[in-house]
Amino acid sequence: MKKQLLVLTVVALSVLLLGCPPKESGGGGTSGGGSTREILVGEYGSMTGAQATFGTSTHQGAVLAVEQVNAAGGIKGRKIKLLTEDDQSKSEEAANTVTKLISQNSVIAVLGEVASSASIAAAPIAQSNKVPMITPSSTNEAVTKIGDYIFRMCFIDNYQGPVMARFATQTLKSKRGAILTDVKNDYSTGLTKVIRETFNTTGGKIVGEQSYSNGDSDFHPQLTTIKSENPDVIFIPGYYGDAAQIVSQARDLGITVPFVGGDGWESPKLLEIGGKALNGCYYANHYFSGDPDPVVRNFVTQYQKRWNVVPGALDALGFDAASVLADAIKRAGTTDEPKLRDAIASTKDFRGVTGNITLGPDRNPVGKKIVVIAIKDGQLTLAMTIDPSAKK
């Protein structure tokens, strides 16, 4: 009797499970396709989880761009609709969300991610489905190498890393450097390699390298070893949450030298977590909100009107990514994916918030602007700007 019941339950359950997906996707299809006039664009990002501010910042920038395009009448009368999926700051979830956006929502393009590991996990799916993907701010070189449908809006680590290293050797006159790398993070390991190379060839010497794993909270042991190696600058090519904690624990151990980071430090939470400890630290970034450039000033005003906060670099890149995509759809005159891909690829001298954007044959922007931000008295200030694109 019991066995029969069990069999029945299993059958009922499997019918339920098997019956569901087509129904659900059918439902999703109609809700998406019901408004046929809208152009569906997918966005995936870390809206929650360890890098939550990365996703939300990018999202707010992209939303602002889409709203501006729609307010100006859309593209040939068709409005853009942004469908956003949360990957919880997990690479494996990123792949799932992109699969969902492409197969269930039939988006014509996807925007995302910030974290390079997540972009690397999701890009092959966009590539094999021939849906263009634009990562606003993944700086690891490998991302766009995945295929000809993968684009990027930001500079790459081979560009950012040397700037960080040279800033240390030339501006800070550092001779002895140490690096603390997040070994579970493609962004961090990639950046470490180029920092080491440039630092060693521009008059400095890397005297110590230590590592941690994303999610660690005690960095005292690594910092103790680094301290004994007596560096005069310490690089943390990681993300804001870890970087702020590392610097704070380093100050506890009596390490007073400056720390230098990359764009992974960019977050409204950085100063909140690190506080006073971060004074005298520097990080490379895509943009500075206090930049007098009129395009930046206009963006900051619009953004503040919409979201009531000062936009950071990720907001600006999210805005640029969505704007470049809208521009490409306009130029392609169609949402046909291969034609859209070609239109994105031929983006030239697009006036973005983060500088002039011209995509090269490797689908990375050519000669982008880079700034170095100094943290002084709990405030962000501009320490240096390099803008090869402005000279043209």
Next chain:
Amino acid sequence: MQPLLQNLLNGIASGAIYALIALGYTMVYGILKLINFAHGDIFMLGSFVGYYAGGYMVRHMNGQSSFGSAALILLLSMICCGIFGFINERVAYRPLRNSPRIASLITAIGVSFFLEYGGQMVFGPDPKFFPTLIPKKIINFGGITTTNYQIIVLIVALVFMALLQYIVYATKFGRAMRAVSFNLETAALMGIPTDRIISMTFIIGSTLAGVAGILYGLSYPKIDPLMGIMPGLKAFVAAVLGGIGNVPGAVVGGLIIGVIEAFVGGSSFSNYRDAIAFVILIVILLFRPSGLFGKYQPEKV
């Protein structure tokens, strides 16, 4: 030499927290032969109580932080965790007291998941930053630096360990606890209210986890609902290392794990820091299945 001593200090500070968590594992195991896998998550709960209470205090007391308010928050966290430990035992473990032990073990894993993912729903999955309850001071002697936090952690941990030692070995209640641990049925026949003793054991263990949660939040201010997993596992290793069921063993085990981790973390093998704890577990189980302080117990016939 200096880095060596510094890392010894770093290790003792993090080891003291492991030791406090390990005590909860070891007490419950000593009495019920149950590994309470939810213990690491009760520790997380303690941290979050401190986060919310501390945030409230910072907002409503003009940002004044003092030892008094910190002690109050510690007490609040202990009470909340104690209550949860009580409910946990009452609802999840007591109904299974006479079922096969594997049933309780699976329930413990269930409670653990319930807390981790329930925590993500209630507190949100993104990391929170523990408020600064006491102004941080850096203390420097002979090139070795420490903070008043590390000293507070050590003192508070030692005080609670001593208190526990006193309760277990010098009070009537402690004697009853040891009797229950020795043999539950016989203890019941001798008129010991076993259910109440077991409840109290859970309450004390969870209270200590609450203390550990606050101390952890002070030292490493990034907290999230999944934060209990790794410290919980390492504290479990510490309890096994010291001889599970043995109170001083858990303390020594916690400190050993902390110090070894600090040395590994400061060496060039820092990637393997988490793995080392489990390598130790395997080696201990191979050579001394009953742990450093555990007694070899022949199978009762």
